[in-house]
Amino acid sequence: MKPRVLVTGGAGFVGSHLVDALIERGYRVRVFDNLEPQVHGRGRRVPEYLNKNIEFVKADIREKKRLREALKNIDIVFHLAAAVGVGQSMYEIERYMSINTGGAAILLDILANERNDIKKMIVASSMSIYGEGAYYCKYCKKEVYPGLRSKAQLDRHRWELKCSACSNILEAIPTREDKPLFPTSMYAISKRDHEEMFINFGITYNIPTVALRYFNIYGPRQALSNPYTGVAAIFSARILNNNSPLIFEDGFQSRDFVHVDDAVRASLLALEKEEANYQIFNVGSGKKLAVLELANILGGKLGFDNEPEILNKFREGDIRHCFADISKIRSRLGFTPKVEFEEGLSELVKWVKKQRAVDRVKIATDELIAKGLAR
Ligand SMILES: NC(=O)c1ccc[n+]([C@@H]2O[C@H](COP(=O)([O-])OP(=O)(O)OC[C@H]3O[C@@H](n4cnc5c(N)ncnc54)[C@H](O)[C@@H]3O)[C@@H](O)[C@H]2O)c1
Structure with a gap:
């Protein structure tokens, strides 16, 4: 019999695709998810897309009794349940830390104190824990890891990072x-907590554990009406409602967009390869793309005629560039991203066209501005 897997957050975007792949490979799957209204709507109904061949537990990760029951007879844990909005996490601090850091603490506390059969754990971490990505100064000929840009610099709308030694503009590198x-x-602090808590626990209790630093995952099923996360989904929701995507800074900030099928493939390798044990891996495409370019390609594919709206504003804590070096996961686990960006985006657009989305992006942006978190 194939092992039994618990996927927390398994009704969400990444989790539901992971569940499909696990079922296809013969694993027996139990999903633990509270159907968070921000992701699943006020009705909090089990999403149509969720695989039917699973056991479903509707509960909050902080409900210790329910989680304890759900961990019974489980061999493998994928911990994906989390509150996932970066900006929102700066004014719903208690909720974010309680669900993310607190939720992980409850899960690990159960495993530390009660008999269990867990043989492997994989935790969803995030590229957000890096802050700014790595850069290179071609004048000083060295790799540098800058902190955030100063507010004074951002107020002058000088978006690119400069070398602290020679003041020349830095080049983003993987x-x-x-x-x-x-x-x-x-949010990012809580994801670092996830990663460190799980790896520390795994080493201490000899349970092989892996942390995956997902970059910007895109694909069908990402909640379109959730304005707090997922840039491709947020732009899609705007366009579906005939509104231009709203773009912070000048649009030339870049990210690494990885298709959900590739993220799932990496997650399965982390599960099935022993070389992954106790390791941390980037999960990305290894390529950078400007946010404005994403908006333009999406607009083009969705047949939207208007230009994206460049806000020339910035959000507190935003970074300029970060994209993944995937040589570790490539060499140790044999991972190669397979979905080309154009192809992945066409598939996303096909799905988006069949959806309805409530556009709450303007409200969320105004919320940030009102709280002094964007200007
Ligand atoms: N999507 C990305 O680009 C990305 C990037 C980096 C990291 N991640 C991480 O991957 C994981 C999955 O992200 P996603 O994009 O699928 O998000 P998602 O919001 O689609 O899925 C998260 C799921 O967790 C559930 N959930 C939220 N709070 C819960 C709680 N208190 N108790 C139980 N379940 C709860 C939600 O109902 C949802 O189904 C998260 O841990 C996220 O931090 C995602």
Whole structure:
């Protein structure tokens, strides 16, 4: 019999695709998810897309009794349940830390104190824990890891990072796992907690554990009406409502967009390869793309005629560039991203066209401005 897997947050975007892949490979799957209204709507109904061949537990990660029951007879844990909005985490601090850091603490506390059969754990970490990515100064000829840009610089709308030694503009280079961490939001701090708590627990109790630093995952099923996370989904929701995507800074900030099928493939390798044990891996495409370019390609594919709206504003804690160095996961686990960006985006657009989305992006942006978190 194939092992039994518990996927917390398994009704969400990444989790539901992971569940499909696990079922296809013969694993027996139990999903633990509270169907958070911000992601699943006020009705909090089990999403249509969720695989039917699973056991479903509707409960909050902080309900210790329910979680204890759900961990019974489980061999493998994928911990994905989390509150996932970066900006929102800066004014709903108690909720974010309670669900993310507190939720992980409850899960690990159960495993530390009660008999269990867990043989492997994989935790969803995030590229957000890096803060700014890695950079190179071609004049000083060295790799540098800058902190956040100063407010004075951002107020002057000088968006690019400069070398602290020679003041020339730095070039973004792929970010390796050993870059010093510099989380710039409560969300990112809680993801670092996830990673460190799980790896520490795994080493202490001899349970092989892996942390995956997902970059910007895109694909079908990402909640379109959730304005707090997922840039491709947020732009899609704007366009579906005939509104231009709203873009902070000048649009030339870049990210690493990785298709959800590739993120799932990496997650399965982390599960099935022993070489992954006790390791941390970047999960990205290894390529950078400007946010404005994403908006333009999406607009084009969705047949939207208007230009994106460049806000020339900035959000507290935002970084300029970060994209993954994927040589570690490539060499140790044999991971190669397979979905080309154009192809992945066409698939996303096909799905988006069949959806309805409530556009709450303007409200969320105004909320940030009102709280002094964007200007
Ligand atoms: N999507 C990305 O680009 C990305 C990037 C980096 C890291 N991650 C991480 O991957 C994981 C999955 O992200 P996603 O994009 O699928 O998000 P998602 O919001 O689609 O899924 C998260 C799921 O967790 C559930 N959940 C939230 N709070 C819960 C609670 N208190 N108790 C139980 N369940 C709860 C939600 O109902 C949802 O189904 C998260 O841990 C996230 O931090 C995602």
